[in-house]
Amino acid sequence: xxxxxxxxxxxxxxxxxxxxxxxxxxxxxxxxxxxxxxxxxxxxxxxxxxxxxxxxxxxxxxxxxxxxxxxxxxxxxxxxxxxxxxxxxxxxxxxxxxxxxxxxxxxxxxxxxxxxxxxxxxxxxxxxxxxxxxxxxxxxxxxxxxxxxxxxxxx
Amino acid sequence: xxxxxxxxxxxxxxxxxxxxxxxxxxxxxxxxxxxxxxxxxxxxxxxxxxxxxxxxxxxxxxxxxxxxxxxxxxxxxxxxxxxxxxxxxxxxxxxxxxxxxxxxxxxxxxxxxxxxxxxxxxxxxxxxxxxxxxxxxxxxxxxxxxxxxxxxxxxxxxxxxxxxxxxxxxxxxxxxxxxxxxxxxxxxxxxxxxxxxxxxxxxxxxxxxxxxxxxxxxxxxxxxxxxxxxxxxxxxxxxxxxxxxxxxxxxxxxxxxxxxxxxxxxxxxxxxxxxxxxxxxxxxxxxxxxxxxxxxxxxxxxxxxxxxxxxxxxxxxxxxxxxxxxxxxxxxxxxxxxxxxxxxxxxxxxxxxxxxxxxxxxxxxxxxxxxxxxxxxxxxxxxxxxxxxxxxxxxxxxxxxxxxxxxxxxxxxxxxxxxxxxxxxxxxxxxxxxxxxxxxxxxxxxxxxxxxxxxxxxxxxxxxxxxxxxxxxxxxxxxxxxxxxxxxxxxxxxxxxxxxxxxxxxxxxxxxxxxxxxxxxxxxxxxxxxxxxxxxxxxxxxxxxxxxxxxxxxxxxxxxxxxxxxxxxxxxxxxxxxxxxxxxxxxxxxxxxxxxxxxxxxxxxxxxxxxxxxxxxxxxxxxxxxxxxxxxxxxxxxxxxxxxxxxxxxxxxxxxxxxxxxxxxxxxxxxxxxxxxxxxxxxxxxxxxxxxxxxxxxxxxxxxxxxxxxxxxxxxxxxxxxxxxxxxxxxxxxxxxxxxxxxxxxxxxxxxxxxxxxxxxxx
Ligand code: FES
Ligand code: FES
Numbered sequence: 001x002x003x004x005x006x007x008x009x010x011x012x013x014x015x016x017x018x019x020x021x022x023x024x025x026x027x028x029x030x031x032x033x034x035x036x037x038x039x040x041x042x043x044x045x046x047x048x049x050x051x052x053x054x055x056x057x058x059x060x061x062x063x064x065x066x067x068x069x070x071x072x073x074x075x076x077x078x079x080x081x082x083x084x085x086x087x088x089x090x091x092x093x094x095x096x097x098x099x100x101x102x103x104x105x106x107x108x109x110x111x112x113x114x115x116x117x118x119x120x121x122x123x124x125x126x127x128x129x130x131x132x133x134x135x136x137x138x139x140x141x142x143x144x145x146x147x148x149x150x151x152x153x154x155x
Numbered sequence: 156x157x158x159x160x161x162x163x164x165x166x167x168x169x170x171x172x173x174x175x176x177x178x179x180x181x182x183x184x185x186x187x188x189x190x191x192x193x194x195x196x197x198x199x200x201x202x203x204x205x206x207x208x209x210x211x212x213x214x215x216x217x218x219x220x221x222x223x224x225x226x227x228x229x230x231x232x233x234x235x236x237x238x239x240x241x242x243x244x245x246x247x248x249x250x251x252x253x254x255x256x257x258x259x260x261x262x263x264x265x266x267x268x269x270x271x272x273x274x275x276x277x278x279x280x281x282x283x284x285x286x287x288x289x290x291x292x293x294x295x296x297x298x299x300x301x302x303x304x305x306x307x308x309x310x311x312x313x314x315x316x317x318x319x320x321x322x323x324x325x326x327x328x329x330x331x332x333x334x335x336x337x338x339x340x341x342x343x344x345x346x347x348x349x350x351x352x353x354x355x356x357x358x359x360x361x362x363x364x365x366x367x368x369x370x371x372x373x374x375x376x377x378x379x380x381x382x383x384x385x386x387x388x389x390x391x392x393x394x395x396x397x398x399x400x401x402x403x404x405x406x407x408x409x410x411x412x413x414x415x416x417x418x419x420x421x422x423x424x425x426x427x428x429x430x431x432x433x434x435x436x437x438x439x440x441x442x443x444x445x446x447x448x449x450x451x452x453x454x455x456x457x458x459x460x461x462x463x464x465x466x467x468x469x470x471x472x473x474x475x476x477x478x479x480x481x482x483x484x485x486x487x488x489x490x491x492x493x494x495x496x497x498x499x500x501x502x503x504x505x506x507x508x509x510x511x512x513x514x515x516x517x518x519x520x521x522x523x524x525x526x527x528x529x530x531x532x533x534x535x536x537x538x539x540x541x542x543x544x545x546x547x548x549x550x551x552x553x554x555x556x557x558x559x560x561x562x563x564x565x566x567x568x569x570x571x572x573x574x575x576x577x578x579x580x581x582x583x584x585x586x587x588x589x590x591x592x593x594x595x596x597x598x599x600x601x602x603x604x605x606x607x608x609x610x611x612x613x614x615x616x617x618x619x620x621x622x623x624x625x626x627x628x629x630x631x632x633x634x635x636x637x638x639x640x641x642x643x644x645x646x647x648x649x650x651x652x653x654x655x656x657x658x659x660x661x662x663x664x665x666x667x668x669x670x671x672x673x674x675x676x677x678x679x680x681x682x683x684x685x686x687x688x689x690x691x692x693x694x695x696x697x698x699x700x701x702x703x704x705x706x707x708x709x710x711x712x713x714x715x716x717x718x719x720x721x722x723x724x725x726x727x728x729x730x731x732x733x734x735x736x737x738x739x740x741x742x743x744x745x746x747x748x749x750x751x752x753x754x755x756x757x758x759x760x761x762x763x764x765x766x767x768x769x770x771x772x773x774x775x776x777x778x779x780x781x782x783x784x785x786x787x788x789x790x791x792x793x794x795x796x797x798x799x800x801x802x803x804x805x806x807x808x809x810x811x812x813x814x815x816x817x818x819x820x821x822x823x824x825x826x827x828x829x830x831x832x833x834x835x836x837x838x839x840x841x842x843x844x845x846x847x848x849x850x851x852x853x854x855x856x857x858x859x860x861x862x863x864x865x866x867x868x869x870x871x872x873x874x875x876x877x878x879x880x881x882x883x884x885x886x887x888x889x890x891x892x893x894x895x896x897x898x899x900x901x902x903x904x905x906x907x908x909x910x911x912x913x914x915x916x917x918x
Pocket of ligand 2: 095096097098099100101102132133134135136346396397649
């Protein structure tokens with residue numbers, strides 16, 4: 001089927017199979033490799049994207065269902081070399097090791113801080129509990145979220 | 156080599172928490188992992204795997220699959236260019252199952268097609284007729300003489316058999332404690348799935364872009380299986396999404412190259428999560444029988460242990476895992492007398508191999524549980540008992556090798572014990588309690604416990620392995636000024652070896668701009684990113700190469716001090732040096748395992764505080780404290796990242812992570828069913844980095860990756876025991892074990908130290 005998607009502010013078209021997930025289409029059909037596939041079951045958050053502002057796992061959304069809606073991926077955040085404040089905070093806090101979970105955490109953190117600019121530890125843990133990181137043990141990720149909050153990040 | 160780094164005003168030198176150069180592309184989603192690779196017109200590979208733990212292959216019919224749309228190649232063992240087998244330490248695994256399958260998930264056929272869906276469907280359309288054989292899934296049973304032999308009948312099902320005989324193993328003691336312990340199968344669960352892209356060359360060669368821990372070892376195994384000389388196979392490191400041991404073995408490497416060579420097209424293979432559980436090796440499950448004896452004043456007299464490790468269907472690194480379990484099975488203590496017998500068995504379970512801390516993780520769970528039992532029997536504080544027996548420089552571990560270049564283990568223990576405890580629980584807010592948002596308790600049945608554990612392991616490869624790393628360092632002038640380029644084959648798997656190389660080169664050369672090039676096989680091997688060894692080995696190689704480059708710069712400066720000259724002026728031609736760095740030789744293991752088999756030892760201590768709901772059996776880890784002798788923290792932030800990340804994996808093994816098997820088949824091959832610690836499960840970590848330099852290591856820096864995973868697990872379980880009074884002789888601890896005190900004995904009677912081949916079934 002022919003898909004028409006609005007991704008990161010531009011109209012994109014792709015040929016895809018009916019049952020393909022938004023994640024597959026973003027990655028394999030549109031070449032937006034930033035959203036990662038680690039579980040394909042909605043368990044790890046590596047594929048986190050925003051649809052009409054809502055945080056979702058792109059692996060659980062049928063690409064067809066995203067048509068006519070505003071899809072935002074990790075690629076939308078930085079302006080060229082200029083990192084988004086959440087991205088900067090992850091770099092500075094040492095929250096990135098292998099980095100496979102990182103795009104998902106960045107998108108989820110940006111969504112969290114948009115809704116709750118000064119989250120407590122408990123609120124951060126709850127909000128990001130759908131994102132798995134196997135490398136860091138989360139300590140530096142927690143710190144990165146606080147750092148971005150302290151920098152007064154709002155979208 | 157413990158010369159202090161030169162003074163400099165550079166940013167990002169040794170000892171600084173410099174940010175990673177690969178972090179900006181990673182936060183932007185631009186970093187290219189193995190699964191992100193693509194080529195115009197590439198094909199996609201898929202694998203058909205065995206549904207049986209043990210069966211004869213009667214017939215394979217690929218006609219239907221070959222006729223399907225988009226299918227470009229279907230290969231079975233009949234189509235292989237050679238009969239070569241592969242394997243990390245013993246070549247015992249066929250590239251595709253030949254006549255017999257030995258585990259559920261063993262590759263039987265591979266397919267390349269125009270799109271991934273077509274490849275998957277075609278693999279499913281291959282018709283294989285199996286004649287099931289009886290399967291051996293209990294490793295103790297596999298060792299008995301009546302068991303069916305899975306490989307060469309001569310050795311039975313023994314992969315490796317290691318005995319440590321130290322002092323007088325029959326020594327007697329005032330107080331004796333014993334126990335049987337079990338460690339279940341853990342998965343590395345690296346977030347990035349196995350992935351690779353093979354591109355055939357016009358001359359019959361192939362280039363493989365691959366996420367791996369050791370490019371050259373892959374090459375050594377791949378080339379013969381393709382029937383090609385090594386010169387015709389080139390490997391380039393693709394972005395690696397974590398490894399933890401799972402990428403030490405060959406998974407899809409040979410398959411994807413075969414498909415590329417057969418189709419003369421680029422082919423990508425990527426495992427999904429379920430296939431990843433079948434496709435890579437896991438941590439060895441272990442059964443352990445331990446007996447400890449001590450004097451009444453709390454000095455260890457002897458340790459006896461029998462350890463059986465389930466190697467699964469193929470050997471992988473079982474040899475080293477068995478040796479580690481035995482060598483470190485006495486713990487970080489002065490043990491004058493010991494008899495430790497460790498055996499690795501072939502079974503029809505999925506193959507097991509490397510995972511962070513291998514061998515040492517399993518035995519640490521056993522001996523640390525014993526130390527607590529001993530403390531209780533002697534009525535001595537468990538921390539005090541450990542400190543009283545702790546090793547220090549000059550003491551010998553049970554393999555009779557002296558400890559050198561380490562902080563006294565008693566100091567590691569005391570510094571860990573001195574870290575601040577978390578405050579008492581102040582509220583009954585369910586979010587703060589076990590079960591969290593599940594709202595399962597208001598605190599009625601919640602009990603707090605504190606537990607402690609200490610571990611040890613070797614760094615680098617042991618037992619006369621020729622362990623080396625190669626580095627090329629080149630300093631040159633370009634439009635941006637002076638730049639240092641560092642090339643090694645060391646795999647950056649997330650741990651930060653790129654950062655280590657960069658910081659060392661910057662420090663040694665005094666050059667701000669350092670570029671670490673993509674690892675590939677055009678340079679000599681760096682060895683594996685495993686055994687906590689890359690800082691020591693590749694860090695050491697880069698350090699040595701930098702010093703040679705610097706010596707040449709000094710020559711070119713003709714008597715002027717380098718600080719006083721503009722280095723750019725000396726670089727009309729670049730300076731380049733290649734150095735191969737080896738650690739001091741180690742000895743081959745002898746019959747009793749009594750010699751200098753290891754390079755050096757790593758020590759860490761962990762203290763865990765837990766809240767346990769004794770009504771539901773749920774555990775909330777409240778805090779982990781750790782002290783670790785790291786030698787020198789080249790990048791303190793990265794070191795803490797290794798500690799926290801390793802502890803998270805230790806926590807997983809303590810309370811949630813288990814690959815569940817039924818008749819050899821994995822029952823929980825997904826992240827829905829295989830539980831991993833999330834941010835809600837992982838508590839704050841407080842750490843104390845002890846910097847006691849080792850004289851042979853670069854700047855004294857020891858490896859740091861594994862110790863966090865070794866003693867964190869037993870510390871957490873000790874804390875749960877303290878809270879509940881349950882024996883808990885198995886990890887992961889399950890809610891039922893806490894509520895009902897369920898036991899998990901193997902059903903075998905073994906006297907600790909005895910050969911498990913003489914085990915008797917308990918009736
Ligand atoms: S890949 Fe979508 S949640 Fe894991
Ligand atoms: S950094 Fe590797 S999974 Fe999070």
